[in-house]
Amino acid sequence: MNTMTINFQKIEKKWQDRWERQKAFFTTEKSKKPKYYVLEMFPYPSGSGLHMGHALNYTIGDILARYKRMAGYNVLYPMGYDSLGLPAENAAIKGKEHPKTFTETAIKNFIKQQKSLGLSYDWSRLLKTSDPDYYRWNQYFFLKFLENNLVYRKKAPVNWCPKCDTVLANEQVHNGKCWRHTDTSVEIKHLEQWFIKTTKYAEELLEKVDDLDWPQRIKIMQKNWIGKSEGVEILFEVNGKSWPIFTTRPDTIYGVTFLVVAAQHERLNELVTKEQEKTVKSFLKKTTSTSQKDLDQLEKEGAFTGSYAINPLTNEKIPIYVGNFVLADYGSGMIMAVPAHDQRDFEFAKKYAIPLKVVINPPDYELDPQTLSRAYTQEGKLTNSQEYNNLSNKEAIKTITDALIKKQKAKKTIQYKFKDWLISRQRYWGTPIPIIYCQDCGIVPVPQKELPIKLPQEVTFGKGNPLATNKKFIETNCPQCKKPAKRETDTMDTFFDSSWYYLRFTDSKNNTKPFDQKNINHWLPVDQYIGGAEHACMHLIYARFFTKALRDLGFLSFDEPFTKLFNQGMLHGEDGFVMSKSRGNVVLPEQVSKEYGIDTARLFLVSVANPDKDVHWSSKGIEGSSRFVKRLEELITKKPEKSSKRIESKIHTTIKLVTADIKDFRYNLAIVKLRALLDVFFQEPVSNKDKEIILKLLSPFCPHITEELWEKIGNKTVLSIQTWPKVDESKIDEKLEAQEQAIDNTLADITNIIKIMREKQNKEPTNIYLYVMPSEANIYDKEALSKRIGKKIQVFAVNDKSKYDPQEKAKKAKPNKPGIYVE
Ligand code: ANZ
Ligand code: ZN
Ligand code: ZN
Numbered sequence: 060m061n062t063m064t065i066n067f068q069k070i071e072k073k074w075q076d077r078w079e080r081q082k083a084f085f086t087t088e089k090s091k092k093p094k095y096y097v098l099e100m101f102p103y104p105s106g107s108g109l110h111m112g113h114a115l116n117y118t119i120g121d122i123l124a125r126y127k128r129m130a131g132y133n134v135l136y137p138m139g140y141d142s143l144g145l146p147a148e149n150a151a152i153k154g155k156e157h158p159k160t161f162t163e164t165a166i167k168n169f170i171k172q173q174k175s176l177g178l179s180y181d182w183s184r185l186l187k188t189s190d191p192d193y194y195r196w197n198q199y200f201f202l203k204f205l206e207n208n209l210v211y212r213k214k215a216p217v218n219w220c221p222k223c224d225t226v227l228a229n230e231q232v233h234n235g236k237c238w239r240h241t242d243t244s245v246e247i248k249h250l251e252q253w254f255i256k257t258t259k260y261a262e263e264l265l266e267k268v269d270d271l272d273w274p275q276r277i278k279i280m281q282k283n284w285i286g287k288s289e290g291v292e293i294l295f296e297v298n299g300k301s302w303p304i305f306t307t308r309p310d311t312i313y314g315v316t317f318l319v320v321a322a323q324h325e326r327l328n329e330l331v332t333k334e335q336e337k338t339v340k341s342f343l344k345k346t347t348s349t350s351q352k353d354l355d356q357l358e359k360e361g362a363f364t365g366s367y368a369i370n371p372l373t374n375e376k377i378p379i380y381v382g383n384f385v386l387a388d389y390g391s392g393m394i395m396a397v398p399a400h401d402q403r404d405f406e407f408a409k410k411y412a413i414p415l416k417v418v419i420n421p422p423d424y425e426l427d428p429q430t431l432s433r434a435y436t437q438e439g440k441l442t443n444s445q446e447y448n449n450l451s452n453k454e455a456i457k458t459i460t461d462a463l464i465k466k467q468k469a470k471k472t473i474q475y476k477f478k479d480w481l482i483s484r485q486r487y488w489g490t491p492i493p494i495i496y497c498q499d500c501g502i503v504p505v506p507q508k509e510l511p512i513k514l515p516q517e518v519t520f521g522k523g524n525p526l527a528t529n530k531k532f533i534e535t536n537c538p539q540c541k542k543p544a545k546r547e548t549d550t551m552d553t554f555f556d557s558s559w560y561y562l563r564f565t566d567s568k569n570n571t572k573p574f575d576q577k578n579i580n581h582w583l584p585v586d587q588y589i590g591g592a593e594h595a596c597m598h599l600i601y602a603r604f605f606t607k608a609l610r611d612l613g614f615l616s617f618d619e620p621f622t623k624l625f626n627q628g629m630l631h632g633e634d635g636f637v638m639s640k641s642r643g644n645v646v647l648p649e650q651v652s653k654e655y656g657i658d659t660a661r662l663f664l665v666s667v668a669n670p671d672k673d674v675h676w677s678s679k680g681i682e683g684s685s686r687f688v689k690r691l692e693e694l695i696t697k698k699p700e701k702s703s704k705r706i707e708s709k710i711h712t713t714i715k716l717v718t719a720d721i722k723d724f725r726y727n728l729a730i731v732k733l734r735a736l737l738d739v740f741f742q743e744p745v746s747n748k749d750k751e752i753i754l755k756l757l758s759p760f761c762p763h764i765t766e767e768l769w770e771k772i773g774n775k776t777v778l779s780i781q782t783w784p785k786v787d788e789s790k791i792d793e794k795l796e797a798q799e800q801a802i803d804n805t806l807a808d809i810t811n812i813i814k815i816m817r818e819k820q821n822k823e824p825t826n827i828y829l830y831v832m833p834s835e836a837n838i839y840d841k842e843a844l845s846k847r848i849g850k851k852i853q854v855f856a857v858n859d860k861s862k863y864d865p866q867e868k869a870k871k872a873k874p875n876k877p878g879i880y881v882e
Contacts, residue, residue: 065692067656067763074766075174083780084179088565088581090133096582097124098561098621100590100598101139104165105146109172110645112630112638115664115674119627119724120589121178122665125759126721128179129783135582136179137564139186140166143194144553145228148488152239152521158488159516162189176648176657177762179779186567188556193563194490195511196573197555200605202493202504203612209256212502215481216323216387219248224523226250226485247323252483253492253549257604261285261475264603273624274671280595286476291460292391293469295368297330297379302368305390305474309463310455311397312372313444314418316408318379319361319394322346323387330379332365339364339381346383359384359407371468372459373445382407390474398434399426405434418443419452480601482552487518487525489550497537497544506538512546524548557598558605561585561620579615588621591629599624625724628673630664638676646676655685658761662687665726665760688764690737691757695768700744708792709739709799710752715786717756726760733757735803747772752784798838801875805829805839806847812881813850827852830862830869830878839877 078084099120102113124136142165147158155161166187173180186193204210218227220237231238232245265285268278290307295318304318320327322343331339342362361382368377384403385394398408399415408415417426419439426435441450447459463469483492491512493505505512519528526532526548537544565578599621606620629637632644639645651660663684667674713736720729733756740753750772758765758778769778809827816822827848831839833856845852855862857869857878868878 065656065689065764067652067658070767071175071177071652071657071763074763075177077766077777078179078779079182081777082183083777084128084134084136084181085183086133086135086181088578092131092133094135094582095127095132095587096135096585097127097587098135098137098564098585098589100588100594101141101557101560102169103144103146104140104142104162104169106150106161106165107640108165108168108647109176110638110640110647111651111660111664111676112645114176114648114660115630115670116589116591116627117173117176117178118661118664119625119670119726120587121176122721122726122759123587123589123724125179125762125779126783128779129755129758129781130718131782135184135564136181137184137186137567138173138178138180138182139184139560139564139567140169140188141553141557141560142166142187142189143489143556145230145486145488148486148520148525151487154520157516159189162187162488172648175652176661179762184564184567186560186563188553188560189488191511191513192570193560194556196559196563197490197551198493198505198510198512199507199573200559200609201551201555202507204255204608205504207612209259209608211254211256211479212251213254214249215252215254216247217250217252217485219246221246223521225521226524228484228486250483250485252481255480255482255604257480257601258475258477260604260607261287261477263607264477264600267603267619271619271624272622274592274626277592277595277599277624277626281600284477284596284600286474288474288476290390290472290474291463291469292472293395293463294371295377295395296371297366297368300329302393303391304393304395305472306395308397308400308456309459309469310441310447310452311400311418312370312395312459312463313441313447314397314399314416315370315375315377315395316398316416317377317396317413318368319382319385319396319404319407320364320379321385321387321392322361322381322383324381324392325387327364327381330364330366330381335363335365338362342381354384354386354403357384359403359410361407361411363411371463371466378413380407380411388478389476399428399431400434400436402434402436405431416443477600480552480554480604482555483549484552485524485548486550487514487520489553490555491526492547492549492551494547495535495537495544496547497540497542499542500537500539500544503538503544509538514550526550554597554601558601559609561588561602562609562615573614576614583615584617584619585621587623587625589625589627592626625671627670628668631673631675633676633678635675651681655681656688656764658764659685659688661762662730662760666730667727669727670724687734687737688761690741691753691761691764692768694737694740694745694753695750695771697740697745697750699747699750702746702749703743704792705795706739706743706745706749707790708795709736709743710749710784711787711790712796714752714756714784715791718783718786721759730760733760754778755781755784797875798835802839802844805877805879806844808879809848809852809881812879816881824850824881826850826882828863828868828880829854830857830864830872830880832856832872832874832877833858835874835877 097120124134128134142162147161150156150161151158218232220227220243222240222243235244237243237245265287268281290305291309292303292305294301294303339362361380364379364381366379368379396404398404399417400419415428417428420426420442421439438452441447441455447455493512495503497503515529515532517529518525533546535544535546562574565582566574602620609615632638634644636642636644663681713732716732717729754765754769762779766778813824816824827850829839836856839854841852841854857872866880868880872878
């Protein structure tokens with residue numbers, strides 16, 4: 060067979076059609092095999108389609124799914140689209156296309172591209188969150204949550220562009236300005252919005268993180284996101300009224316020189332005096348919303364309110380400021396500031412010339428408040444704190460808390476950074492919130508039988524809330540009193556959709572229930588979830604919350620949705636930057652596919668690095684993978700013979716190692732072993748059975764070419780659903796394997812030495828000498844070794860009197876570890 064004539068496109072199409080016709084990857088719950096659920100985070104179908112970076116993600120999951128299927132599991136490997144959301148709507152705002160047609164075109168394109176990658180999804184379970192048959196269940200769960208006190212309504216600040224006359228998402232605010240009106244400052248408005256009571260599960264979400272088989276860094280990010288903090292609420296008195304502050308450092312209470320209240324604090328007005336009204340107003344005008352993450356970087360600003368508070372322990376009178384570095388929705392929205400020991404307070408105090416008071420000294424010297432250049436935040440001994448002086452500050456936390464509690468001026472509390480989930484979006488392309496407002500009955504849930512509340516087609520974009528522009532949609536009757544009433548015009552955050560889609564895959568066509576219990580019990584939890592680290596917090600926390608909430612509502616009987624999580628690395632373009640359309644460095648699968656076949660691309664993507672590391676695209680690397688695929692083809696033309704003992708040993712060792720590598724996502728190492736095995740196939744007599752084994756081992760990586768070759772050697776079946784080769788330990792010649800391993804190690808050592816000489820000494824070595832045990836002299840074949848390294852190698856037995864050994868390296872030789880000298 061002439062290797063130059065492989066028509067990749069033809070065989071790819073042939074096998075993709077064949078898989079589809081035979082329903083090779085369809086799964087049912089009826090199978091007796093053990094289940095395995097592999098899931099990649101479902102994509103947002105962007106208008107620009109897939110590039111190689113996406114191909115990498117899906118290839119990682121596909122290899123595992125294909126392996127598991129062959130290894131005897133009933134594998135659920137589905138695909139769907141997170142197809143509601145802002146980009147489709149933005150296209151509509153820019154007057155391009157209706158979000159619905161935009162999304163449908165994008166999904167069609169995605170499916171076509173994903174199919175051409177040879178991904179083994181069970182396409183019969185496909186779901187799209189923009190489909191009313193999907194989002195009706197969002198509405199259903201919303202109502203269930205409402206019934207069970209997991210949903211409530213509350214005023215919350217939003218970003219508002221006065222020119223757009225609408226709410227902006229955080230990503231539509233650029234440096235405090237509207238993304239479309241770069242000259243218009245975004246304002247903060249307070250609107251009534253819907254919240255999900257995620258904090259009800261804060262403690263369980265935190266505690267159970269430890270039990271998850273997830274990457275450590277993701278677990279840490281989840282913990283920080285939940286941000287549990289144990290502290291004290293202390294009451295300060297202002298004009299006879301109590302104002303609580305939250306602190307984790309009651310030991311510093313003698314160092315408080317001012318209080319700061321959040322700009323968005325509900326009771327701020329009570330503190331602002333007539334004289335200070337103007338100053339405070341002008342400060343408030345320029346502060347935009349402050350979020351948790353930028354508090355440290357932020358330039359601290361504020362204004363004096365005119366009021367004073369009484370310190371409950373010292374009875375000192377202290378000024379109260381309003382400031383931009385205090386969050387309204389954390390603790391009580393007010394802090395006691397200790398500028399000598401807190402860096403944010405320090406910066407604020409310096410700016411507004413507020414005095415500092417040192418109350419903690421380092422163990423070995425005393426701080427001077429006059430010369431302090433930054434806050435002292437370390438531990439130490441108390442000073443300037445009356446009867447508490449000389450206590451270690453750690454002890455003082457307890458003692459001072461107790462003293463305050465005794466005076467009824469404090470109580471211990473726990474605070475979480477984690478907030479209830481604000482799900483209202485003043486957007487069109489989301490799930491309509493199933494609520495009706497009636498003048499007489501108030502807030503009335505839409506009766507379940509009226510679901511889904513579908514998105515109307517006709518709306519106006521770019522002028523306020525789009526759903527409010529369709530009269531037919533908003534005007535309805537109250538389900539209770541039947542009088543005219545109005546529908547809610549907000550839609551849900553799209554994270555709602557992605558919080559339970561993994562459940563729907565088990566029963567994606569069900570139109571009487573979100574899913575059948577039996578299917579859920581069969582498939583869940585997801586055994587292996589795969590996705591990017593950018594979802595470490597929001598998506599993964601909300602999905603975990605949903606699972607727990609649905610468990611408590613009787614829908615589920617397990618605690619955690621994703622048993623194992625794998626974070627893939629990013630694909631970088633040849634310019635070294637992460638591959639992305641906006642950078643203009645994308646490589647498209649269809650281009651590579653045309654020239655080399657998609658299997659070559661798949662093989663390359665996972666052979667460069669461990670899939671949890673970043674991968675760099677390289678056209679040279681692609682050539683290497685292409686050569687491998689071509690050699691594999693050549694192998695098939697080799698005359699079948701009786702297999703040698705060596706090939707048998709090699710094959711079974713490889714099965715063992717490659718299986719372990721695939722299970723642990725060490726795809727790159729699996730490929731190294733498969734390459735080595737292919738080399739041996741060309742050195743030894745091999746049988747057709749041997750060829751079948753290597754094709755099976757390569758099938759998850761290169762599914763099309765292996766099918767084609769499987770057929771060429773006379774099989775009528777589909778390779779992708781054959782059983783994975785079993786290791787026959789009796790075929791493994793341990794001694795031989797150890798020797799070959801030793802040779803490989805020696806060659807790796809030599810390559811390393813050469814590299815060091817080139818880089819560090821700027822020398823190109825010419826001669827290599829090996830000193831081996833006398834019994835090993837016939838194993839280290841100098842011709843073969845020289846060929847593999849590409850340099851002349853001479854081999855001496857250590858007891859050879861005539862050997863050339865200027866540095867006495869022969870003395871270093873051990874069995875299976877020759878001495879090496881390079882010059
Ligand atoms: C006095 C103090 C002295 C503080 C000191 C720290 C160091 P975590 O661990 O994050 O919970 N704080 C309280 N409420 C706040 C709010 N709404 N916005 C911004 N900061 C707030 O930190 C708790 C500390 O964060 C509290 O302890 C408070 O400052 C500040 F040497 O009180 B501390
Ligand atoms: Zn605007
Ligand atoms: Zn009514």
